[in-house]
Amino acid sequence: MTTGAFHDIRFPAAISFGSTGGPERRTEIVTLSSGHEVRNTPWAHARRRYNAGLGLRRLDDVHEVLSFFEARRGRLFGFRWKDWTDWxxxxxxxxxxxxxxxxxxxxxxxxxxxxxxxxxxxxxxxxxxxxxxxxxxxxxxxxxxxxxxxxxxxxxxxxxxxxxxxxxxxxxxxxxxxxxDVPVRFDTDTLEINLAAFEAGEIPAIPVVELRA
Structure with missing residues (x-):
């Protein structure tokens, strides 16, 4: 199966509305013997990460995400994500x-x-x-x-x-x-959703990470 492909479809926006996440930067810090710092970054652009699990509110949401995850074959195919904080x-x-x-x-x-x-x-x-x-x-x-x-x-x-x-x-x-939208992929090949725990208020972690162009 071809890797690195992208599906031009958006993750359910109503579910991403309740997610958490945002930009991640990578800063390398070297502390000199004098106590001064030298800071640098190998990244020209931030990379965004999200947790889609926090957007799940109903069992129908779980079913919708499960279907979306399977259609993307886990981490294999990228997709669109609406970042409600910056769209x-x-x-x-x-x-x-x-x-x-x-x-x-x-x-x-x-x-x-x-x-x-x-x-x-x-x-x-x-x-x-x-x-x-x-x-x-x-x-x-x-x-x-x-x-x-x-x-x-x-x-x-x-x-x-x-x-x-x-x-x-x-x-x-x-x-x-x-x-x-932000081009992303799932950052896991495994969805661990316990329905009993979900109904008791335990939210599963469904990590999503931005794809670099």
Whole structure:
């Protein structure tokens, strides 16, 4: 069976709503003889981890996750995950707009740009590539004028690449807005669910981990 494949299907969003998790960073710290620290990281991007088990509320939820797990063959196939704490290009209370994020600046040659979401400001700003936008959610503008998907640009929902029908002019400011999922896989090949314990309030651990592009 082919490894590394991805199923373009979202984990049940109603269940992921009750999950826990978030970004994980890896920082290497060396303490010098003087007591000072040297800190570095081998990771350019965070990796997110979640526990889907905490979203289970009913036996029907258990059945739904069991079916989803089997269809993914455990850890074999990746899938989409909606991270309810960070799933769109704007704050949770705001509506997605074409001015939410920077997409790039036209140079008169490039016609393909990567969707990305920024965190922080100035020198501390972190740019996170977005590879799994939600179909139909992407909005794009050039110099503040919103464009039409299909006629003016196309979006690859498997990579997050935006391709313009007409190459943006040099100096054109390109912006975008979107909803997005996280590409993940189960981080276990075994589901241990005791129904008696579940009904008594014991929640099973179902680890999920982000896939690197």
């Amino acid at each position: 769109k290009s704007c704050p949770p209370s705001a509506a997605i707009s074409a001015a939410d994020q920077r997409l790039g600046t036209g140079d008169g040659t490039a016609s393909v740009f990567q969707l990305a979401r920024s965190y922080g400001l100035g020198a501390a700003e972190y740019i996170r590539p977005v590879t799994r936008p939600v179909a139909g959610s992407v909005r794009v503008a050039a110099d503040g004028v919103e464009l039409a998907e299909g006629a003016d640009f196309a979006v690859d929902t498997a990579t997050g690449l935006v391709t313009f029908a007409t190459t943006p002019a040099s100096g054109a400011v390109l912006t975008c807005g979107f909803a997005f």
